[in-house]
Every structure is written in C-alpha cells, then in structure tokens.
Amino acid sequence: MASPERLDTTRLQAMALAYQQSAALMAAVELDVFTAISGGATTIPAIAAAIGITPRHAERLVTALTAMTLLSKTGEKYANAPDVERFLVKGSPRYAGPWITFTKPRWERWGRLSEALKRTDEKVLGDYENFTVADARRYHAATNSIGMGAGRRFCRQVDLSDRRRLLDLGGGSGAYSIVAAQTWPQLEAIVLDLPPVVVVAREYIAQHGMAGRVTAVAGDFTKDELPRDVDVVLMASNLPQYSPELIQRVVDKAFAALVPGGEMHLVGEMLNDDRSGPLNPALWGLNEAVFGSTGVAHSEAGVRGYFARAGFVGVTVNEFVSGVLSRVTGRKPA
Secondary structure, three states: OOOOOOOOOHHHHHHHOHHHHHHHHHHHHHOOHHHHHHOOOOOHHHHHHHHOOOHHHHHHHHHHHHHOOOEEEEOOEEEEOHHHHHHOOOOOOOOOHHHHHHOHHHHHHHOOHHHHOOOOOOEOOHHHHHOOHHHHHHHHHHHHHHHHHHHHHHHHHOOOOOOOEEEEEOOOOOHHHHHHHHHOOOOEEEEEEOHHHHHHHHHHHHHOOOOOOEEEEEOOOOOOOOOOOEEEEEEEOOHHHOOHHHHHHHHHHHHHHEEEEEEEEEEEOEEOOOOOOOHHHHHHHHHHHHOOEOOOOEEHHHHHHHHHHHOOEEEEEEEEEOOOEEEEEEEOOO
C-alpha cells in the first residue's frame, strides 16, 4: 500500500514569495540588463559595467534572472530568452518595458488587499472615475505597444474586409482601431472613451497618420447613447472593470447600435465556465477590489449569456491569448 503523500509548505512559500520574481524582472527592465546583453555585454563584468552596478550585484541579479529562465547561460556568457529579446530590448519595435514596470506602484496597494476587501463604498469605475489627461498619458505610454500587438492579433483573427464602420468601446489609445483602419482601407473607426482618454487617443491617432479615418469621441458607454449605423462593435481589455449588470447594459446598447447583420467582438479576461480559473482573469477581478470599483471577473459562459440575452445569434468563444484573453463574437440577425 502506497504511503500517503507528505505535505509541506513549498507551494505556499512559492506563492508568498512570488513578489521577489516581479521585483527582479522590473529591476532588470529599469537597469536595461536585457538591452545591455542584446548589445553584446554577455559576461558578468561586462553587464556590470554596461548598467553601472558592481559585479557582485550583477552576479546576484543575473543568477536570479537565469533561474527564472529569462536568461540562458553557456559557459560564462548569458543570452536573452527569445521573448525577452523580442519585447524587453530597448529600440525593438515591440518593446514592452513600460508595461512591465507600469504596475509597480500597485505593490503597496495590493499589500493592503485585506483592508480593500472590507470596503463597502465601491464606485462604478473606482479610481478611474478621477482619471485625468496626465493619468491617461501615463497609462497609454505603458500600454500602447501591447495594445498595438493585440490589435494586430485581432486583425489576423477577424476578417473585416466587408465592413465599413467600427465602434471601439473604451478604445483607449485607439490601438485596435488604428490597426484595423491600417489593415482594411475601406474601414472607418470611432473610439468612444472618457473625455481625458480621448485627448490622448487623438494624439496616438494623429501620430499614426489615421486622423482622416479614425475619430475619437468623448462619452461614457455605460450611460450615453452610442453612435448608430455601425456594422462592427468592439470592446477590448476592459471587461473586469464592470459588473455583470453593466456589461449586460453595454452589450444591449451595442446590439441596438448595430445595423442588421452587424457583429460584436468582446475581447477580455474570462474565467472558464465553472469559474475555477485561469489565474490571470481571476486576479484581474481581484484587482478591482484594490481599485474600489464594482467590477468582477466574468466567465466565458457569463459573456455568452450577455450576448444571447441581447439578441445576438451565432455566439462563439474564441481563444485570443491562451490563459489570459478570450474573444466572444456574435451577430445581429439581418
């Protein structure tokens, strides 16, 4: 008879100390370790000299990064992992360093999570209700490169070659709309977001030379009337910020705004149907407690239900980023 498994605290300790890995990654980005290695500083002394720290500190950090599989080691030389080389080397068109360090100011607030979970004074949008233009600039300076990548992924998955007018709800910097308009010359897009965000969206739209075909309109899509005569509605990466009641309201409004035969795509962090995971969407839901909103983690089954109750047909769930984002799609009957 097999002896029962002996339990220990290894798994629990790993979770409790996970912040150390976050700190090591963020420090490496802030110190430009990966950029230095990509540029030829591949040994401990060379890395230390390139980033301006002592060899002892360089050895400590690089050893941790190697154990985290962010670096590989051959003899005395180090190299970036493929994803690190693509996304964390300054000068790369896919550079995502600002996004990696963007959440660092949240550490202290997450450290007070138990206090946040006792709050009863949540607001619909939590801290985002006080968002300023300066806040929007900081936010989208960090998220725009990720958004552009997500926009390219969306355009690879979805064929809008026969569509003419897209409404992007909470479109932020306009990344999805910009990429869609670049991909399909006949398509025009409207980015609808809060007034401070629209100021920043117009800057990004102009920067990409798309001001003639992508417009940004100020409004609250949970309350205000939506632009009509659109044949595509997109809502991406803001799902956990809202309660089920508000998402249902938004999907209902999107259905009404669409022309017959139009389609809606909701890209968001979604739990599986029994709400047992994945971890990433679950943590995004918990994040809303930290920021004092009424938002929660939604399941794929829940989002399918929002679409069905609104009147959409042919509702499907599609993988967008494995374990992170799903895309639910529905069509308004012709």
